[in-house]
Amino acid sequence: MKEIQRSKVKDLLQMQAGGEVVAKGWVRTKRGNKEIAFIALNDGSTINNIQIVVDKTRTDEALLAQVTTGACLRVQGRLVESVGSGQAVEIQADEIEVYGPCDPMRFPLQKKDTSFEYLRTVAHMRPRTNTFGAILRLRSQMAFAIHSYFHSKGFVYLNTPLITASDAEGAGQMFQVTTLDLNNVPKNKKGQPDFSKDFFGKQTSLTVSGQLEGELGATALGEIYTFGPTFRAENSNTPRHLAEFWMIEPEMAFYDIKDNMDLAEDFIKHLVRYALENCYDDIKFLNDRYDNGTGGEDGGLIERLKSVISTDFVRLEYTEGIRILEEAVKNGVQFEYPVYWGVDLQSEHERYLVEKHFKRPVILTGYPKDIKAFYMKQDENGKTVRAMDILFPKIGEIIGGSEREADLQKLETRIDELKMSRRTLEWYLDTRRFGSCPHSGFGLGFERLLLFVTGMTNIRDVIPFPRTPKNCEF
Numbered sequence: 416m417k418e419i420q421r422s423k424v425k426d427l428l429q430m431q432a433g434g435e436v437v438a439k440g441w442v443r444t445k446r447g448n449k450e451i452a453f454i455a456l457n458d459g460s461t462i463n464n465i466q467i468v469v470d471k472t473r474t475d476e477a478l479l480a481q482v483t484t485g486a487c488l489r490v491q492g493r494l495v496e497s498v499g500s501g502q503a504v505e506i507q508a509d510e511i512e513v514y515g516p517c518d519p520m521r522f523p524l525q526k527k528d529t530s531f532e533y534l535r536t537v538a539h540m541r542p543r544t545n546t547f548g549a550i551l552r553l554r555s556q557m558a559f560a561i562h563s564y565f566h567s568k569g570f571v572y573l574n575t576p577l578i579t580a581s582d583a584e585g586a587g588q589m590f591q592v593t594t595l596d597l598n599n600v601p602k603n604k605k606g607q608p609d610f611s612k613d614f615f616g617k618q619t620s621l622t623v624s625g626q627l628e629g630e631l632g633a634t635a636l637g638e639i640y641t642f643g644p645t646f647r648a649e650n651s652n653t654p655r656h657l658a659e660f661w662m663i664e665p666e667m668a669f670y671d672i673k674d675n676m677d678l679a680e681d682f683i684k685h686l687v688r689y690a691l692e693n694c695y696d697d698i699k700f701l702n703d704r705y706d707n708g709t710g711g712e713d714g715g716l717i718e719r720l721k722s723v724i725s726t727d728f729v730r731l732e733y734t735e736g737i738r739i740l741e742e743a744v745k746n747g748v749q750f751e752y753p754v755y756w757g758v759d760l761q762s763e764h765e766r767y768l769v770e771k772h773f774k775r776p777v778i779l780t781g782y783p784k785d786i787k788a789f790y791m792k793q794d795e796n797g798k799t800v801r802a803m804d805i806l807f808p809k810i811g812e813i814i815g816g817s818e819r820e821a822d823l824q825k826l827e828t829r830i831d832e833l834k835m836s837r838r839t840l841e842w843y844l845d846t847r848r849f850g851s852c853p854h855s856g857f858g859l860g861f862e863r864l865l866l867f868v869t870g871m872t873n874i875r876d877v878i879p880f881p882r883t884p885k886n887c888e889f
């Protein structure tokens with residue numbers, strides 16, 4: 416007899432009733448009465464389950480006892496129209512095989528504790544929950560949408576190195592990479608670690624950004640983007656920071672700051688639109704379960720996503736942003752951190768501008784040069800740079816970028832002022848020495864985007880296995 420091919424649950428739910436089918440997946444729930452058992456089976460292809468109907472009088476009792484939440488099954492049977500209201504079709508089981516039973520007493524996913532905090536402690540199992548299934552499918556779809564967006568615009572996908580000898584952002588928050596024996600570190604004459612004996616013959620770290628190498632690509636290929644893991648050893652235990660996160664960094668020759676803003680706004684709107692069009696079931700699930708707008712300040716997840724697509728982002732100078740915040744303070748708004756010209760904005764400030772003042776995303780430009788990286792194009796006034804941060808509701812900064820300083824001398828002076836090492840950046844400075852060109856780029860934090868698209872409030876819940884201070888499980 417010819418074996419019947421397994422169908423995915425997603426496809427089964429679209430099929431016409433009538434045929435003999437095979438489904439494989441994990442039991443979400445089992446309920447029923449003396450004669451009939453109903454099993455909800457999920458295989459990760461969709462948020463929806465297929466209902467399996469089992470005639471108990473024709474099924475081995477011991478076998479059915481093994482069908483508990485979490486168990487893995489193969490089910491063969493007839494796809495029939497469902498009498499129940501929840502679904503169009505269901506499977507009338509003829510044959511059930513238990514691939515892997517699941518001890519209900521020991522299974523880490525219990526109905527009684529499904530808090531996000533608890534689920535983080537069992538992150539190896541949480542993909543089996545409806546919520547994390549939805550989030551991980553969305554994550555995958557968004558990655559695809561990012562590649563296809565840039566591909567359709569003719570951008571070249573550039574793989575930049577993860578191990579580097581330079582600190583792109585100059586913030587000194589790097590994880591060192593070494594093969595030196597930490598119990599017996601070779602020392603130089605000054606008594607410092609002798610990195611010439613290290614694997615690369617110099618001090619190296621995990622990258623905080625692919626931008627500098629991205630600029631090498633853009634000044635040759637025109638338009639590139641990177642999409643890869645990024646590492647920051649900042650000890651900030653916030654719901655928006657990870658030690659290992661993914662970043663998308665487009666870099667474009669001949670773009671000025673305005674072109675850069677236009678691209679970033681179009682890009683992010685495209686991604687949100689793509690999510691609504693291609694992942695509606697998962698988004699609807701997250702909306703209805705956690706974020707449906709009842710009792711909230713806004714209309715919930717779907718409303719927020721729709722409103723971002725349909726509105727022009729505000730474009731605002733930093734100086735003007737500070738004025739609005741100072742005005743708010745005068746009118747009694749309380750912030751934890753002080754507001755004055757020159758300060759690096761905290762997310763409470765960013766969110767005030769976005770959620771309270773403008774009620775839509777804001778692109779903030781013209782930041783003081785002292786709070787931004789060395790590579791940003793300096794304005795004539797000597798005080799500000801052509802930076803742009805995109806600020807989003809519920810999140811704060813989602814994108815950071817700028818037009819780049821194309822003038823060799825200005826760049827060298829800035830590097831010296833910041834007491835950075837010019838020697839380790841000579842290769843980068845060559846882009847300005849040989850055929851320098853105006854160019855711009857930005858970085859989108861992939862998990863920050865996912866916070867927005869899923870409505871989750873903690874960044875640890877939008878990456879499969881989060882890395883944060885004192886936490887490197889799984």
Ligand code: 4AD
Pocket residue numbers: 583584623624625626647649655656657658660662664665812813814815816817856857858859860861862863
């Ligand atoms: O603003 P950032 O530091 O900019 C850069 O790294 C530039 N090199 C980008 C560029 O112009 N090519 O980081 C960019 C974005 C932030 O806006 C934020 O969304 C995200 O990366 N990000 C983080 N996401 C999670 N955890 C962290 N610790 C993050 N730090 C930055």
Ligand code: MG
Pocket residue numbers: 804812814815
């Ligand atoms: Mg930034």
